[in-house]
Amino acid sequence: MDSQRQAYWNRQAGRVARIHNFAWWLAAFLNSALFVCLAFACAVLVFRRSGFVPPALWAIFGSLLVICGAAALWRARSHRFSRRDALVQLDVQMKLHNRLTAAAAGVGDYPPERPVDHGVAWRWRRIFGPLAGGVALILTAIWIPLGSQVASTGSVEIPPALAQVETWIERLEEEKLVDSQKLEETRAKLEALINRPQEEWYGHEGLEAAAHLREQTAQSIQSLQRDMQTAMSALAALQEFGETLSPSAIENIDRALAEAIQGLELGTLPLDKDLLANLKSVDARNLRTLTPEQLEAMQRRLKEGTGVCQTCVGVCVGEGEFAMADPDGPFFRISRGPGSVPLSLNAERTELGSTEVEGIGTGDLSRALPGEVAGLATGEHEVDESAYRGPVAAGAVGSTGEGGDAVWSNSLTPAERETLQKFFQ
Amino acid sequence: MTDSPPTGYANETEIDSSSAALKRLRAALNTVLFGQEELIDLVIVGLLSRGHLLLEGLPGLGKTELVKGLSRALQLDASRVQFTPDLLPGDITGNPILQEEGGRRQFVFQPGPLFANLVLADEINRASPKTQSALLEAMQERRVTVMGESHALPDPFFVIATQNPIELEGTYPLPEAQLDRFLFKLEVHRNEVDVLQRIVLQREIGVEPQVDPTLDREGLLALCAVSRRIHLPEVVANYIARLVDATHPGRSTASDGVRFGASPRAALALAATSKARALLGGRMNASFEDVAAVAVPVLQHRLVLDYRAKIEGRTPAQVVRDLLESVPAQDRDLPSTLVAAR
Numbered sequence: 001m002d003s004q005r006q007a008y009w010n011r012q013a014g015r016v017a018r019i020h021n022f023a024w025w026l027a028a029f030l031n032s033a034l035f036v037c038l039a040f041a042c043a044v045l046v047f048r049r050s051g052f053v054p055p056a057l058w059a060i061f062g063s064l065l066v067i068c069g070a071a072a073l074w075r076a077r078s079h080r081f082s083r084r085d086a087l088v089q090l091d092v093q094m095k096l097h098n099r100l101t102a103a104a105a106g107v108g109d110y111p112p113e114r115p116v117d118h119g120v121a122w123r124w125r126r127i128f129g130p131l132a133g134g135v136a137l138i139l140t141a142i143w144i145p146l147g148s149q150v151a152s153t154g155s156v157e158i159p160p161a162l163a164q165v166e167t168w169i170e171r172l173e174e175e176k177l178v179d180s181q182k183l184e185e186t187r188a189k190l191e192a193l194i195n196r197p198q199e200e201w202y203g204h205e206g207l208e209a210a211a212h213l214r215e216q217t218a219q220s221i222q223s224l225q226r227d228m229q230t231a232m233s234a235l236a237a238l239q240e241f242g243e244t245l246s247p248s249a250i251e252n253i254d255r256a257l258a259e260a261i262q263g264l265e266l267g268t269l270p271l272d273k274d275l276l277a278n279l280k281s282v283d284a285r286n287l288r289t290l291t292p293e294q295l296e297a298m299q300r301r302l303k304e305g306t307g308v309c310q311t312c313v314g315v316c317v318g319e320g321e322f323a324m325a326d327p328d329g330p331f332f333r334i335s336r337g338p339g340s341v342p343l344s345l346n347a348e349r350t351e352l353g354s355t356e357v358e359g360i361g362t363g364d365l366s367r368a369l370p371g372e373v374a375g376l377a378t379g380e381h382e383v384d385e386s387a388y389r390g391p392v393a394a395g396a397v398g399s400t401g402e403g404g405d406a407v408w409s410n411s412l413t414p415a416e417r418e419t420l421q422k423f424f425q
Numbered sequence: 426m427t428d429s430p431p432t433g434y435a436n437e438t439e440i441d442s443s444s445a446a447l448k449r450l451r452a453a454l455n456t457v458l459f460g461q462e463e464l465i466d467l468v469i470v471g472l473l474s475r476g477h478l479l480l481e482g483l484p485g486l487g488k489t490e491l492v493k494g495l496s497r498a499l500q501l502d503a504s505r506v507q508f509t510p511d512l513l514p515g516d517i518t519g520n521p522i523l524q525e526e527g528g529r530r531q532f533v534f535q536p537g538p539l540f541a542n543l544v545l546a547d548e549i550n551r552a553s554p555k556t557q558s559a560l561l562e563a564m565q566e567r568r569v570t571v572m573g574e575s576h577a578l579p580d581p582f583f584v585i586a587t588q589n590p591i592e593l594e595g596t597y598p599l600p601e602a603q604l605d606r607f608l609f610k611l612e613v614h615r616n617e618v619d620v621l622q623r624i625v626l627q628r629e630i631g632v633e634p635q636v637d638p639t640l641d642r643e644g645l646l647a648l649c650a651v652s653r654r655i656h657l658p659e660v661v662a663n664y665i666a667r668l669v670d671a672t673h674p675g676r677s678t679a680s681d682g683v684r685f686g687a688s689p690r691a692a693l694a695l696a697a698t699s700k701a702r703a704l705l706g707g708r709m710n711a712s713f714e715d716v717a718a719v720a721v722p723v724l725q726h727r728l729v730l731d732y733r734a735k736i737e738g739r740t741p742a743q744v745v746r747d748l749l750e751s752v753p754a755q756d757r758d759l760p761s762t763l764v765a766a767r
Contacts (some may be wrong), residue, residue, distance in 0.1 A: 023760040023763045085755070092754045098711070120759065123762050126762050
């Protein structure tokens with residue numbers, strides 16, 4: 001009978017011990033498992049950013065969890081709950097007056113069998129909190145969209161300045177107006193900027209470089225346009241008044257034409273070689289070298305070229321001044337403001353149009369801050385000079401007080417006073 | 426009686442017979458003192474542990490009646506000393522008297538009231554410290570030395586002292602070191618209405634209640650011996666040790682306000698009284714529950730509180746109750762994944 005009871009209580013004690021030991025192992029494992037999940041999530045993010053997640057990563061993750069489990073087993077060893085501990089636990093929980101402990105020591109019999117209350121409950125939030133946190137970390141690392149993937153969708157537009165330069169180059173290439181070799185150099189500069197990381201396109205440096213390239217290209221096109229206009233004007237004058245012009249006028253036209261040709265040849269974007277060669281063949285002193293049809297064709301070609309430049313950078317309205325072709329175009333859409341505010345002082349103060357100066361008074365002088373204007377008044381101080389104030393002694397005390405006056409109420413904190421009152425009650 | 430530790434634990438037969446005898450004693454004392462079952466149990470536990478008791482309570486609650494009933498039920502020699510400020514040590518220990526015997530004069534020791542099995546020291550705090558220390562020395566040594574001659578006190582020797590918690594002017598409160606020699610400090614509380622009604626109906630002033638003898642001196646000593654042989658499991662001893670350690674300042678949160686904690690003698694007292702209580706309950710081993718039940722009367726007079734705790738109205742009994750709450754019976758932490766179920 002007693003051996004049956006002993007077996008029963010030993011079985012129950014073993015169960016209680018297993019619960020405690022597993023709980024200790026779980027407590028040690030959950031912390032390290034959460035750390036492993038965090039590290040795995042970071043690794044997944046890093047590999048995803050590089051574009052390739054090796055399948056072995058999952059195997060490493062599993063191995064780490066197994067190692068964590070073994071380490072938790074090692075750490076939980078120091079908290080091992082023995083069968084003897086479990087008997088004491090049952091004694092306490094079931095108020096058995098230590099009968100199980102004594103019986104295990106050979107004193108007295110085991111108590112009769114009865115349903116067992118283990119006295120402990122699982123703390124589910126503590127168990128599932130780290131588990132859910134670890135799973136959430138891994139899922140987040142797997143599913144969260146990365147910056148590189150966003151960029152590869154091509155949804156980021158290149159800066160407007162670069163787009164504009166690209167348009168200009170395409171147009172000039174299409175019309176074969178400019179020397180192709182020099183145009184390629186400009187295109188190389190453009191591509192160097194476009195090939196930079198997309199995150200830097202709209203950075204300060206990226207925008208600055210794009211704006212600079214656009215400005216440089218625009219100036220080159222404007223210079224080309226100006227020289228072509230000059231050449232075109234010279235050719236028109238020769239064609240119309242060639243026979244009637246004085247030698248000095250022909251000399252002037254010839255000089256202007258030569259300067260224009262020089263500009264068209266040596267500019268950053270030089271004129272197409274064929275067209276330039278035709279222009280160079282023009283001799284203002286001997287117009288018979290060209291037929292009127294040839295002159296007209298050359299003028300038409302220069303006019304077309306001027307029109308192309310005009311569509312790119314606007315109309316040349318004077319020396320170095322251009323009216324832009326499309327004021328609402330992308331060239332004007334992005335602006336970084338007029339620049340820094342000039343930090344200069346005016347010689348004269350700003351007139352705000354105030355007509356009356358009014359003082360701000362404060363009714364409660366005790367709240368006035370040092371330096372604050374408490375009130376404004378005009379006139380003399382109202383001092384009664386005739387009033388006798390008597391001798392004034394320094395260091396006089398307003399009220400000497402009686403012995404013990406106010407000391408009682410002022411020297412005790414409320415807590416001290418309450419304690420004393422309680423004591424004397 | 427031997428003072429060496431007992432060998433072998435008490436068996437079931439011994440415990441059954443002892444428990445039956447103790448139940449008879451308890452029943453006899455319950456006819457003397459109505460409505461004080463817990464006090465009577467603790468007094469019996471104190472006797473089984475061979476300790477001295479300090480009863481504190483207002484006058485007229487039956488302290489003296491209890492001692493008288495005890496002496497009759499146990500058939501022990503009893504004496505009563507009313508302590509007063511002018512009481513001298515010799516008045517309680519006894520004095521040498523000059524006697525002439527065979528034509529020769531010599532001092533013959535005349536035993537005082539201490540030479541009894543059961544001594545009731547009424548209002549012990551009214552005696553001078555000198556007399557108090559003579560009594561307390563006798564309690565500790567169980568012998569009296571007069572004029573260089575030692576006289577052993579009868580066995581068993583129990584002192585049951587009383588003191589009133591009121592009218593403390595002109596008294597000499599016992600120092601903590603002397604209080605430590607009392608096994609228990611028991612508080613006698615006033616009776617409820619139904620108990621008072623029972624007393625009025627069944628008692629009469631000047632007429633002492635009849636108590637049947639239930640035990641004799643030898644029987645009591647045998648019970649004390651059985652009590653010493655009750656099994657004290659190691660985990661219970663560990664609980665006692667942790668409990669006593671926790672009474673010291675800084676050793677537990679419950680000991681806030683304690684200036685001096687309990688001594689190792691308190692731990693021994695807890696162990697002895699736990700075993701005695703187990704015997705009274707007919708159990709073969711002492712338990713956590715036994716320790717908790719005797720903790721307050723064993724420890725409350727051994728704790729010295731600081732002025733802050735006194736001003737805040739804390740009592741040593743409250744501190745002990747807090748200790749019982751804060752010190753778990755089993756010294757094992759729970760993992761963070763488990764919670765203690767209620």
